[in-house]
Amino acid sequence: MQKASFLLLIIYILFSSELFCQNLHLKVSGNTERETNTIDSLNYLKTHKDYTSISHEVDSLQKRLFRIGYIENELKDITKINDSLFETQIHLKKKFNTIYIHYDKTKIRRSLLESFAKNVFDDYFELEFSKVESTLNYINTKISEEGLPFSKLRLSDIKIKDTSNLSAKLIIESKEKKRTINNIIIKGYEKFPSSYLKHYLKIKPSQVFDLTKIKNKTSQLSNLRFAKEIKPPEVLFSKDSTTLYLYLEKAKSNAFDGFLGFGTNEETNNIEFDGYLNLSLINNLNYGEAFRLQYKSDENDQKTFQADLTLPYLFKSPIGVDLLLRIFKKDSSFTTVNQSLKLHYQINPKHKVYAGLLSTESNNLLTENTSLTISDYKTQFYTLAYEFIKPQPYSLLFPINSKVYLETNFGERKAQNTQEEQSQFLVEAFKIFNLNRKNSIFFRLNGAALNSKTYFENELLRFGGINSIRGFEENSLFSSLFGLINTEYRYQLNNSIYIHSIIDAAYFENKISDTKEKLFGYGFGFGIITQAGLFKFNYANGKSENQKFKLSNSKIHISLIANF
Structure with a gap:
């Protein structure tokens, strides 16, 4: 019997919260059923742990009634009905729907009022209470x-205008003149290029001070590779000046990129190697400049040398310049030299436009010209281009979320005492669709076209390889028009390792050989961030539309991108 009583006591202690805490209930009513329904519609809290909580809830309820127009509501005393129930009554009285606010047009712009109020006049505006x-x-x-x-x-001077409307005066108090930025001090990276403050972030002295806009602008530093914000900006107000402090840090922005590829030659069945080296030096002179050097040698006995230099904000102006030199050599058949000069204007951190000149000169190296499609020529093009880049700085593996680059060239070609008008079009775009933290889909579109009445082999567009359609030899495909799609399903194992699929498709035309063909590439790959940099491995097999799958057509691409 004692054991049974003890067991019942334990059950009562464990399952009866009333023994330790008694919930209090609040009931609020109005003078009429309609007023009570209005009060209940505000969903006030009815269960409380003590009387203080009840008092705070009633006070909060009164304020909410005031905000919706019951400014004359009257509260009666809170009455204790029993140990767990408290009641009170609020007489709502009249509801005011509209307030007529008179303002001083010398202190506030009418256009600002019109952005939220429907009826705005020279001296007052109407507003829902x-x-x-x-x-x-x-x-x-x-x-x-x-x-x-x-x-x-x-x-001020809030008055009852009629049965459902109020009137008031809008008072704006300000004991000082408009604040402007008098001085900008950079902490941490004192040599940060000043032109980027003025033209990239668009922050400069004498500018009207607005801390919210400044924070939004400095957050765009994540778009730059060579600098980052280490803490939010701060401001020091004195009697006659406003000093803005920016806290920046110089980031590693130089990169070395290279890959080694190998596959089986279909004719000799021997393993052949190809690869490239890509060096990128950014902001080493604290000017924001960028210098890139690339050398590529592939299994088709093709060699490419390219150097380009970007100088932003020349003479502290919003205009920058891009210089490029590219030399391409196809075994002993021909060489092509491209020289480009473009001026660019940075509209904002994401958008940029270009205009410039592109000059090309190609020479036939064959001592005996057995090919009628290779010829010496020179071209002069005018270039217009647009670029959009959206970063995702929180991702170490994929720092750029989307990019669009459009370029058009138009001019003429001179060859063998003939002149011919030509035009070129280029598009490159990619987008990462982040499904969740670990899964994403990469989609890339790339295409180009050369429009001309006649074509030479040494002026055709070249594509194929790791940076275009995978599973094919580097620059092994010649075309007058091509378009390709790269897709990858990516799965991140963690912040530094990911695996992905490879599904590529391409279409190209060659007007010289009157060829139209579809190509496909399939495979898989992975990427790992190591102490040396980002290591990538790709395995892909390429085939044409009517070609059977052959394991011998597979290509393995290995690359390493090291930042320093």
């Missing part, structure tokens, strides 16, 4: 953006 609080906060924010961070707003 329920929107008063949010509207005053909005107006104060906009005034602060105009260089008055210490301004205060309030409604």
Whole structure:
């Protein structure tokens, strides 16, 4: 019997919360059933742990009623009905729907009021009473953006206009003149190129002070490879000046990129190697400059040398220059030299436009010209281009989320005492669709076209390999028009390792050989961030539309990108 009683006591202690804590209940009613329904619609908290919580909830309920227009609501005493129930009554009285706010047009722009109020006049505007609080906060924010961070707003002389409307005066208090940025001090990376402050971030002295806009602008530093923000900007206000402090850090931006590829030659069945080296030096002179050097040698006895230099914000202007030299040699058949000069204008951190000149000269190296399709020629093109880049700086493996580059060239070609108008079009775009933290889909579109009445083999577009359609030899495909799609399904094992599929498709035309063909590439790969850099491995097999699958057509590409 004692054991049974002890067991019942334990069960009662474990399952009866009433023994330790008694919940209190609150009931609020109005003078009428309609008022009670209005109060219940606000979903006030009805269960509380103590009387203090009940008192706070009633006070909060009154304020909510005030915000929606019941400014004359009257609260009766909170009455204790029993040990767990408290009741009170709120008489809502009249509801005011609209307030007519009179303003001083010398202190606030009418256009600002028209952005949120329907009826705006020269000396007053109409506003729903329920929107008063949010509207005053909005107006104060906009005034602060105009260089008055210490301004205060309030409604004065609130009066009853009629049975459902109020009137009031909008008072704007500001004891100082508009604040402008007098000085900008950079901490951490004192040699940060000043032109980027003015033209890239668009922050400069004498600018109207707005801390919110400044924070939004400095967050765009994540788009730059050579600098990053280490803490939010701060501001020092003195009586006559405003000093802005930016906290930056120089980041590793130089990169060395290379890959080694090998596959089986279909004719000799021997293993052949190809590869390239790519060196990128960025901001080593603290000017924001970029220098890239690339050398490529592939299994088709083709060699490419390319050097390009980008100098942003020449003479502290918003204009920059891009210089390029590319030399291509096809065994002992021909060489082609491209020289490019483009001026660019950075619209904002994501958008850039280009205009310039492209010059090409190609020479036939055959001592006996057995090929009628290879000829000496020179071209002069005018270039227009546009670039969009959206980064995702939180990702170490995939720092760029999307990119679009469009280029058009138009001019003429001179060859053997003949002149012919030509045009070129180029598009390159990719996008990463992030499904969740680990899964994503990579989609890339690349294409180019050369429009001309006649064509030479040594002026055709070249593609194929790791940077175009995988599973084919580097630059082994010649075309007058091509378009290709690269897709990858990517799965991140962690922040530094990912695996992916390879599904590529391409279509190209060759006007010289009157060829139209579809190509496909399939495979898989992985990437690992090591102490040396990002190591990539790709295995892909390429085939044409009517060709059977052959294991001997497979290509293995290995690359390493090292930042320093």
